[in-house]
Every structure is written in C-alpha cells, then in structure tokens.
Amino acid sequence: METAIGVLDAEGLEAVTMRRVAQELGTGPASLYAHVADKQELRELMLDRVAAEIRLPAKPDPARWREQLKEVAMEIRRVYTSHRDIAKVSMGLIPTGPNLLAIAEAQLGLMLAGGVPPKVAGLAVDTLGMYIDADAIEDTFYTATLTGDVDPWEHFQKYVDEIREYLKALPADRYPHIVSLVDDLTDQGGAERFEFGLDVLLRGIASYIEDGGRK
Amino acid sequence: METAIGVLDAEGLEAVTMRRVAQELGTGPASLYAHVADKQELRELMLDRVAAEIRLPAKPDPARWREQLKEVAMEIRRVYTSHRDIAKVSMGLIPTGPNLLAIAEAQLGLMLAGGVPPKVAGLAVDTLGMYIDADAIEDTFYTATLTGDVDPWEHFQKYVDEIREYLKALPADRYPHIVSLVDDLTDQGGAERFEFGLDVLLRGIASYIEDGGRK
DNA sequence: ACCTGAACACCGTTCAAGT
DNA sequence: ACCTGAACACCGTTCAAGT
Numbered sequence: 001m002e003t004a005i006g007v008l009d010a011e012g013l014e015a016v017t018m019r020r021v022a023q024e025l026g027t028g029p030a031s032l033y034a035h036v037a038d039k040q041e042l043r044e045l046m047l048d049r050v051a052a053e054i055r056l057p058a059k060p061d062p063a064r065w066r067e068q069l070k071e072v073a074m075e076i077r078r079v080y081t082s083h084r085d086i087a088k089v090s091m092g093l094i095p096t097g098p099n100l101l102a103i104a105e106a107q108l109g110l111m112l113a114g115g116v117p118p119k120v121a122g123l124a125v126d127t128l129g130m131y132i133d134a135d136a137i138e139d140t141f142y143t144a145t146l147t148g149d150v151d152p153w154e155h156f157q158k159y160v161d162e163i164r165e166y167l168k169a170l171p172a173d174r175y176p177h178i179v180s181l182v183d184d185l186t187d188q189g190g191a192e193r194f195e196f197g198l199d200v201l202l203r204g205i206a207s208y209i210e211d212g213g214r215k
Numbered sequence: 216m217e218t219a220i221g222v223l224d225a226e227g228l229e230a231v232t233m234r235r236v237a238q239e240l241g242t243g244p245a246s247l248y249a250h251v252a253d254k255q256e257l258r259e260l261m262l263d264r265v266a267a268e269i270r271l272p273a274k275p276d277p278a279r280w281r282e283q284l285k286e287v288a289m290e291i292r293r294v295y296t297s298h299r300d301i302a303k304v305s306m307g308l309i310p311t312g313p314n315l316l317a318i319a320e321a322q323l324g325l326m327l328a329g330g331v332p333p334k335v336a337g338l339a340v341d342t343l344g345m346y347i348d349a350d351a352i353e354d355t356f357y358t359a360t361l362t363g364d365v366d367p368w369e370h371f372q373k374y375v376d377e378i379r380e381y382l383k384a385l386p387a388d389r390y391p392h393i394v395s396l397v398d399d400l401t402d403q404g405g406a407e408r409f410e411f412g413l414d415v416l417l418r419g420i421a422s423y424i425e426d427g428g429r430k
Numbered sequence: 431a432c433c434t435g436a437a438c439a440c441c442g443t444t445c446a447a448g449t
Numbered sequence: 450a451c452c453t454g455a456a457c458a459c460c461g462t463t464c465a466a467g468t
Contacts, residue, residue: 091349091352091353092349092352092353094375094378094400094401096378096381096382101385101390101393102390104393104400105389105390105391105392105393108392108393108396109392112392118395118396118399119396119399120411121392121396121399122396122398122399122400122402123399123402123408123411123412124415125400126400126408126412127346127408127411127412127415130346130349130350130353130412131342131345131346131349133349134306134307134345134346134348134349135345137306137307138306138307138345160309163309163311166311167311170316174320175316175317175320176320177320177323177324177327177336178316178319178320178323180333181323181333181336181337183337184333184334184336184337184338185309185319185337185340185341186309187337187338193338193341193342196335196338196342197338197341197342197345199419200339200342200416200419200420200422201415201416201419202419203418203419203422204414204415204416204417204418204419204422205415207415207418207419207422
C-alpha cells in the first residue's frame with residue numbers, strides 16, 4: 001500500500017498499475033495477486049488508507065453542526081486533493097473501509113445533533129460525498145495525467161485561459177448569458193467555488209429542519 | 216461518432232477504445248488519427264453528440280424557474296444514463312461543444328429569470344453540473360464494465376445487498392448511526408435519491424434570492 | 431501461504447509510406 | 450487530405466510451477 005500511494009502521489013492514479021507497483025517492489029505483477037483480488041481492491045485499500053489522514057471533530061456541538069459539517073467536508077477535500085486524483089476511487093463507491101465508515105458516522109452524528117430528520121441525513125451523506133468527490137476530481141483533473149517534466153499548474157492555467165478566450169469569442173446573440181458570465185463559469189477548481197457549493201448544500205439540508213419532511 | 220456511440224451503448228465507455236472503434240469501421244487504429252487528435256477529443260465529441268438529445272424548455276417562465284431548472288436537470292440525467300457511463304466524460308470538463316453550451320445557457324437563463332444573482336448563477340451551473348454528472352456516474356458505475364452475458368441489474372442488486380448485509384453487521388457501538396440508517400445510506404442510484412439532492416441544491420440556490428449576496 | 435516467469439489478449443500513439 | 454501496416458511501449462489477469 002505504501003508503495004502504491006507513493007506512485008499515486010508522484011504520478012497520479014493512472015500511473016498506479018499492477019505492473020508499476022510490482023516493479024517498484026522489485027517483483028513481477030503476478031505477485032500482487034497473492035495480496036489483493038484485483039486492481040479495484042488495491043484502489044479501495046489505497047483510498048481507505050488515505051482517508052485515515054482525515055481529522056474529525058472530537059464531538060458534535062449541536063449549536064455549531066453546520067460549521068462542523070462544513071469543516072469536515074473541507075478537511076476531506078484537503079486530504080483527497082493532497083493525494084492527486086484519489087477521489088476518483090471514492091466516486092460511486094459505498095464505503096466499507098473503517099476510516100471511510102468513521103467519516104460517514106461523524107457526518108450523520110452532526111446532522112442528527114442539528115435536528116436534521118434521519119432519512120434526510122442518510123440521503124445527505126451521499127449527496128455531500130458526491131459533491132466533495134466531484135470537486136476534488138475537478139481540482140486535479142487536468143493535472144493528473146501529466147508527466148513530471150511539465151509544471152502541472154502552468155499547464156492547467158493555460159488550458160483554462162484557452163477555454164476562457166474561446167467562450168468570450170462566442171456569438172453573444174446565441175449565448176448571451178455564457179458570454180457575460182465567462183469569468184464566473186471558468187472559475188474552476190478554486191476553494192471559493194467549493195465553499196459556495198457547500199453552502200448551497202448546507203442551506204438546503206438545513207431547510208429540512210423546520211418543516212421536517214420531504215416536500 | 217455513430218460507431219463510437221454504438222460501442223458505448225452496447226458495452227460502456229471503457230470498451231470505446233481507438234482500436235475497437237477502428238475495428239468496427241473495418242480499418243486500423245491509426246486511421247482514426249486523421250479525424251481526431253486523440254482519445255480525449257473522441258470522447259468529448261461523443262458527449263456533445265449525446266447532449267443533442269437533451270430537450271430544453273422553449274422559454275423560461277420566471278414564476279416556474281425552479282421547476283423548469285429541475286426538469287432540465289432530470290432530463291440531462293435521463294439522457295446521460297441512457298448512454299451508459301458517458302457522464303464520466305462530462306465530469307470536470309468545461310463545456311465547449313454547441314449542445315453543452317446551449318444547456319448551460321438555458322440553465323443560466325432560468326436562474327437569472329428567477330432573480331438569482333448572476334455570480335451565484337454562474338457558480339451554480341457548475342455545482343449543478345457536478346451533481347448531475349456524479350449521480351449519473353453512480354447510477355451506471357457497477358454496470359458499466361460488465362460484459363453482455365450477465366444481467367447488469369441483477370449484478371448491481373447483488374452487490375448492493377452484499378454491502379447492506381455487511382453494514383448491518385457492523386458493531387453498533389462504534390457506528391450507531393450507520394447501522395440504524397443502512398437502508399437510507401444504501402439507497403443508491405434511484406431517481407428518488409437524485410431528486411432529493413436536486414431539491415437540496417435548488418433550495419440552497421433559491422436562498423440567495425432574498426439576501427442577494429454570498430454569506 | 432506466498433511468490434514467480436511466461437503467456438494471453440489487449441491498450442494509445444507514432445511514423446514512414448502510400449493514394 | 451486521408452489512410453495504412455508495422456512498430457513501440459505499455460496494460461490486467463491467469464496459470465502452472467516453484468518455495
């Protein structure tokens with residue numbers, strides 16, 4: 001696992017192949033199959049090991065549940081983005097590893113402490129997770145498959161600038177709103193954008209407290 | 216493009232390789248490079264062609280902007296999930312194709328008509344897109360890489376049931392909330408779950424109308 | 431129980447050569 | 450401008466054989 005995460009951090013998830021990890025360990029690819037069933041299992045084990053770095057609040061404070069939930073989300077994002085595109089493994093996965101389970105448990109605890117209806121809390125864990133994963137993936141998308149000799153950030157900026165120019169040059173009669181909002185639309189991957197979406201989600205979740213139901 | 220989408224629909228995005236598409240066309244893989252720069256460009260062209268199936272409201276009705284925005288989101292999800300895991304291509308991509316641009320334009324128009332502040336609308340398009348993509352990907356995640364001889368739905372159900380049993384057997388003292396909310400947590404991929412998250416997002420977006428600002 | 435070499439059936443992309 | 454064959458440098462997984 002350490003070797004696999006080393007390759008992940010250095011070159012991204014795509015570089016973590018069975019053959020590459022085996023090579024790094026000085027052996028052949030077939031040897032790994034004595035320890036994991038397949039590549040998917042290796043990836044899930046990597047994810048849960050990375051998730052161990054995520055720090056959770058010691059105990060829920062009912063008065064601050066929203067702030068605490070927001071902090072947890074930002075902490076998950078911080079850890080995920082510090083390990084390249086590991087969030088891709090999380091996307092669509094029902095958590096089973098001990099560390100991922102502890103995170104879900106903490107999120108549920110915070111929402112229940114805040115008075116969010118249990119059913120809403122259950123669904124919201126999933127929605128929140130999807131949002132965090134999606135944002136973490138976006139954040140590292142264009143830098144993930146690059147080789148070490150190009151500065152990833154520079155490459156990413158160049159890509160976004162190109163798109164920005166392209167969108168600005170669009171016919172304003174056909175895409176008036178896009179043209180006038182180009183800068184907001186291409187403000188990808190920033191922490192500000194993540195916080196905005198998080199606030200939207202938390203406002204939405206909180207709105208279920210008063211009326212307590214679905215509609 | 217037709218051939219590529221044919222392979223996508225039949226066997227999922229992973230099966231859409233340069234070699235496979237070329238083979239389907241009765242030629243060699245190198246021939247494709249006369250028409251697309253690389254595999255990523257092929258994927259983006261596939262996505263925009265699929266996006267042409269998405270039907271948008273004829274014109275925004277300011278009184279019904281939330282319902283209309285919700286309808287658009289559900290329509291995108293419907294079309295994406297009808298083409299296997301094509302949503303994976305959309306994830307993290309800034310739209311540039313004409314059809315994807317038309318969708319973003321329509322979404323912006325609806326929110327602006329509803330009185331959502333422009334900056335919020337700009338960021339919300341991105342947040343909404345991430346949510347739709349993430350849900351569509353979840354919906355097809357475990358069925359995507361299966362070969363034709365196994366019923367994908369049956370396989371998916373078996374997988375979810377296994378996880379459900381595993382979660383139910385967890386120590387209740389360590390994961391009390393997870394154990395008691397197993398059914399809500401494992402209600403993956405349904406249209407109900409999607410609608411819930413969508414409502415959360417729309418409630419959150421609407422909450423910016425009154426106070427008009429960020430905080 | 432763990433490891434290995436060799437093989438099978440694949441990949442994306444390049445490039446010189448053709449029409 | 451478009452297409453091709455052949456090659457390069459890779460993949461995940463299996464399997465018989467070893468320790």
